[in-house]
Amino acid sequence: MQRHAMAIQRVANEVTDVTNDRYDMAIVGAGIVGLAHALAAVRAGMRVVVIDRDAQANGASVRNFGFVTVTGQEQGAVWRRARRSRDVWAEVGREAGIAIEQVGLAMVAQRPEALAVLEAFMATDMADGCTLLDGAAARARLGEVRPRDLAGVLFSGIDLRVESRTAIPKLAAWLAERHGVTFRRGVAVRGVETGRVETSAGPMRADTIIVCPGDDLATLFPDVLARAGVTRCKLQMLRLAAPGFRLPGAVMSDLGLVRYRGYSALPAAAAIAARLKVEQGEHLANGVHLIVTQSADGSLIVGDSHHYAATPDPFASSAVDALILDEFAAVFGFVPPVIERWTGTYASAGGHSIVETPCDGVRLVVVTSGTGASTSFALAEEVIGDLTNVRSGASA
Numbered sequence: 001m002q003r004h005a006m007a008i009q010r011v012a013n014e015v016t017d018v019t020n021d022r023y024d025m026a027i028v029g030a031g032i033v034g035l036a037h038a039l040a041a042v043r044a045g046m047r048v049v050v051i052d053r054d055a056q057a058n059g060a061s062v063r064n065f066g067f068v069t070v071t072g073q074e075q076g077a078v079w080r081r082a083r084r085s086r087d088v089w090a091e092v093g094r095e096a097g098i099a100i101e102q103v104g105l106a107m108v109a110q111r112p113e114a115l116a117v118l119e120a121f122m123a124t125d126m127a128d129g130c131t132l133l134d135g136a137a138a139r140a141r142l143g144e145v146r147p148r149d150l151a152g153v154l155f156s157g158i159d160l161r162v163e164s165r166t167a168i169p170k171l172a173a174w175l176a177e178r179h180g181v182t183f184r185r186g187v188a189v190r191g192v193e194t195g196r197v198e199t200s201a202g203p204m205r206a207d208t209i210i211v212c213p214g215d216d217l218a219t220l221f222p223d224v225l226a227r228a229g230v231t232r233c234k235l236q237m238l239r240l241a242a243p244g245f246r247l248p249g250a251v252m253s254d255l256g257l258v259r260y261r262g263y264s265a266l267p268a269a270a271a272i273a274a275r276l277k278v279e280q281g282e283h284l285a286n287g288v289h290l291i292v293t294q295s296a297d298g299s300l301i302v303g304d305s306h307h308y309a310a311t312p313d314p315f316a317s318s319a320v321d322a323l324i325l326d327e328f329a330a331v332f333g334f335v336p337p338v339i340e341r342w343t344g345t346y347a348s349a350g351g352h353s354i355v356e357t358p359c360d361g362v363r364l365v366v367v368t369s370g371t372g373a374s375t376s377f378a379l380a381e382e383v384i385g386d387l388t389n390v391r392s393g394a395s396a
């Protein structure tokens with residue numbers, strides 16, 4: 001009985017602790033989108049709490065390639081966000097002890113139509129930091145990566161890669177230790193209104209609340225997310241054993257030219273799209289394209305596929321894996337053993353992201369294009385900058 005009373009008292013204390021804390025900003029979600037907002041907020045001088053229902057990062061932000069992709073992002077605002085976010089990763093990486101595992105991208109053109117897209121790309125302002133090689137020069141630069149067919153290769157020295165599984169926890173730890181961000185893990189947020197967050201550990205108060213729920217479309221503001229047409233996308237991923245050499249950068253192939261809008265929006269992309277439809281229709285039907293990144297131990301992260309549903313099934317299909325590995329073999333000339341498989345999901349809609357104001361002092365921020373690792377830091381700076389302007393405008 002006494003033990004029971006003590007337990008009630010302890011819970012009451014915890015609730016009181018939470019209730020008494022007042023923050024400038026509360027952030028729901030400790031994925032990369034939430035952490036990026038925490039960084040922008042502390043840089044703006046705010047006292048921040050991040051709340052996540054999971055005990056440790058478990059969402060898209062730790063399931064991805066860790067590929068901070070600039071080259072190939074949609075021309076204009078998205079590309080600029082990726083450029084800025086890449087610089088933030090480089091800077092934060094140094095301070096937080098997050099290694100940049102790889103620098104650069106080798107975009108392999110296997111067909112003449114693909115090379116034509118890369119030539120058109122080189123004539124745009126997005127080609128800053130890129131070189132296009134063909135023939136012997138391309139083969140020499142690719143080293144041990146030996147595509148069955150090679151029309152040319154675009155090398156970018158801009159793109160970065162971090163090991164997301166360790167980078168995201170390190171980023172959170174650095175935000176806590178260096179910037180005093182409070183993390184409340186294992187706490188589910190049930191409701192958000194102006195100035196107040198209802199959590200499984202009691203209510204919390206904050207002047208501003210940023211909701212970054214990733215692909216949870218059901219718990220917070222489901223009506224807003226439904227109106228924005230947000231659904232979910234499931235991806236299959238593989239880790240292959242170390243091939244015994246270092247890649248010249250992340251590696252992509254022709255299939256990427258029809259997925260990444262920085263290439264696919266160019267008029268020159270029509271011809272490769274038509275040819276791929278005939279030659280790799282099954283890959284396209286499963287949203288398969290090739291990204292290969294490399295970890296410090298030499299192993300390769302290889303993906304991926306794209307299947308869309310409100311609730312995607314959790315099963316990794318071996319037929320889809322075979323399509324991914326088929327493209328890997330076409331570019332590398334061999335396939336090392338598969339040592340790990342997993343699936344991931346992210347929120348998906350037509351545009352890059354949604355930033356909504358469901359009520360005063362609250363922002364709902366969701367990256368809906370599968371580019372959160374590449375663009376969140378800049379997006380968060382925009383959101384926090386906008387909020388800071390609103391606040392100073394209101395008090396002026």
Ligand SMILES: Cc1cc2nc3c(=O)[nH]c(=O)nc-3n(C[C@H](O)[C@H](O)[C@H](O)COP(=O)(O)OP(=O)(O)OC[C@H]3O[C@@H](n4cnc5c(N)ncnc54)[C@H](O)[C@@H]3O)c2cc1C
Pocket residue numbers: 028029030031032033034051052053054057058059060061062063064065066067068069187188189190212213214215216219220235236237304343344345346366367369370371372373374375
């Ligand atoms: C397999 C895969 C590969 C990818 N590859 C890349 C890549 O190479 N480059 C790239 O730029 N992007 C990539 N992406 C996309 C990128 O990972 C996502 O855009 C990004 O991680 C989304 O971040 P997030 O913070 O919104 O979501 P998440 O990482 O899913 O985090 C959301 C968090 O919110 C928490 N949460 C939700 N609701 C609540 C609630 N009510 N209460 C408390 N907590 C809540 C969840 O627990 C979760 O921790 C990939 C995605 C996948 C799945």
